[in-house]
Amino acid sequence: MYMPNRVHIISHPRSGNGKGTIILKEVMQILDGFQLEYINYQTNYATHANLLTKEMIHSSGDRTIDYLLVIGGDGTLHEVVDTLQESKQNIPITYIPAGTGNDFHRTWYPKAGPREIIEGMLFNRQVQDIPIFLFENHLSNRQGTVINSYGLGLDALINARAKANLASVSPSVAKLYHRFNLAYLKAIVESLNTIPHFCLEYTMDGTTYLVDDASMVLVMNTPYIGGGIRLDNRTQPRAHELSLVIYHDITSDAVRDIIPRVFKSHDYQSSPYINQISGQHLRLKVVHDSVLSQVDGETIQQGPIDLSFRLGSQSFYFPKK
Numbered sequence: 001m002y003m004p005n006r007v008h009i010i011s012h013p014r015s016g017n018g019k020g021t022i023i024l025k026e027v028m029q030i031l032d033g034f035q036l037e038y039i040n041y042q043t044n045y046a047t048h049a050n051l052l053t054k055e056m057i058h059s060s061g062d063r064t065i066d067y068l069l070v071i072g073g074d075g076t077l078h079e080v081v082d083t084l085q086e087s088k089q090n091i092p093i094t095y096i097p098a099g100t101g102n103d104f105h106r107t108w109y110p111k112a113g114p115r116e117i118i119e120g121m122l123f124n125r126q127v128q129d130i131p132i133f134l135f136e137n138h139l140s141n142r143q144g145t146v147i148n149s150y151g152l153g154l155d156a157l158i159n160a161r162a163k164a165n166l167a168s169v170s171p172s173v174a175k176l177y178h179r180f181n182l183a184y185l186k187a188i189v190e191s192l193n194t195i196p197h198f199c200l201e202y203t204m205d206g207t208t209y210l211v212d213d214a215s216m217v218l219v220m221n222t223p224y225i226g227g228g229i230r231l232d233n234r235t236q237p238r239a240h241e242l243s244l245v246i247y248h249d250i251t252s253d254a255v256r257d258i259i260p261r262v263f264k265s266h267d268y269q270s271s272p273y274i275n276q277i278s279g280q281h282l283r284l285k286v287v288h289d290s291v292l293s294q295v296d297g298e299t300i301q302q303g304p305i306d307l308s309f310r311l312g313s314q315s316f317y318f319p320k321k
């Protein structure tokens with residue numbers, strides 16, 4: 001009889017304001033119930049999941065890793081995917097959300113809890129290859145991956161402010177912030193006074209365009225950012241394409257046009273301030289300005305931008321529908 005080797009867990013205990021620890025306990029109980037052996041690699045500092053993934057690969061030697069469970073927020077999942085892609089390891093991930101935003105979970109299997117997700121890994125065993133984006137930073141020669149979104153300008157600013165808002169309050173207030181996504185909503189209001197404006201050049205599938213006054217540029221793999229805020233409804237996660245969304249010419253009139261679309265109608269097509277274009281190969285350049293950016297919710301230092309994006313894929317075990 002085929003005996004799978006043990007379950008490798010990479011967990012971020014402090015994700016979701018401590019939710020990571022609670023979910024890890026629940027997961028261990030479920031695995032005990034199935035009499036599965038497991039080993040838990042726990043993150044102790046930012047970016048630690050990169051190193052832990054490398055250690056896990058190294059320590060398994062020639063043995064196949066059947067089960068890799070990731071527990072944490074989108075940031076931890078990003079780090080694991082990034083390392084697997086960089087090391088060219090085709091190990092399917094089983095992801096259990098424990099973060100603040102959880103946009104990946106919201107996009108792919110929003111209703112499933114830890115038990116259903118683990119049962120999907122153990123009994124469904126159908127690997128799903130889902131599209132991710134691979135990027136190359138031509139200024140730093142760095143490569144990386146995107147599971148949810150890469151954002152420039154206003155989105156990155158809001159994301160950074162939301163994190164600062166969460167860090168500045170007591171744990172009990174942080175819990176409330178988490179529950180109602182208040183840190184993000186507060187950050188949106190705070191950022192409206194300091195909307196960035198920059199000139200963007202982009203090339204999609206060989207055709208180059210210039211946007212004189214861009215404020216927010218998103219390369220999206222999911223319509224959601226910041227824990228369920230729907231910023232576009234033309235982005236189809238299963239479409240295997242890069243979706244570029246540009247918010248441009250943002251004046252106070254534009255803000256009045258956009259806010260009801262984001263929070264109520266979700267009608268983005270008819271806004272004169274929002275463009276969307278899809279394709280397979282994308283290059284983004286912000287040469288004359290310096291902009292803040294974010295990838296999967298983690299802030300990247302302000303600077304000029306020259307990035308190429310293409311499609312890649314990552315294997316996952318998903319729960320049964």
Ligand SMILES: Nc1ncnc2c1ncn2[C@@H]1O[C@H](COP(=O)(O)OP(=O)(O)OP(=O)(O)O)[C@@H](O)[C@H]1O
Pocket residue numbers: 012013014015016017043044045046047048049072073074075076077079098099100101102103297298
């Ligand atoms: N022990 C730790 N202490 C501090 N930071 C950590 C630790 N472990 C991981 N991190 C960093 O925390 C960041 C956020 O992690 P993660 O996304 O998992 O949780 P979250 O922010 O609560 O959730 P979400 O991204 O869904 O909002 C990541 O960049 C990760 O590198």
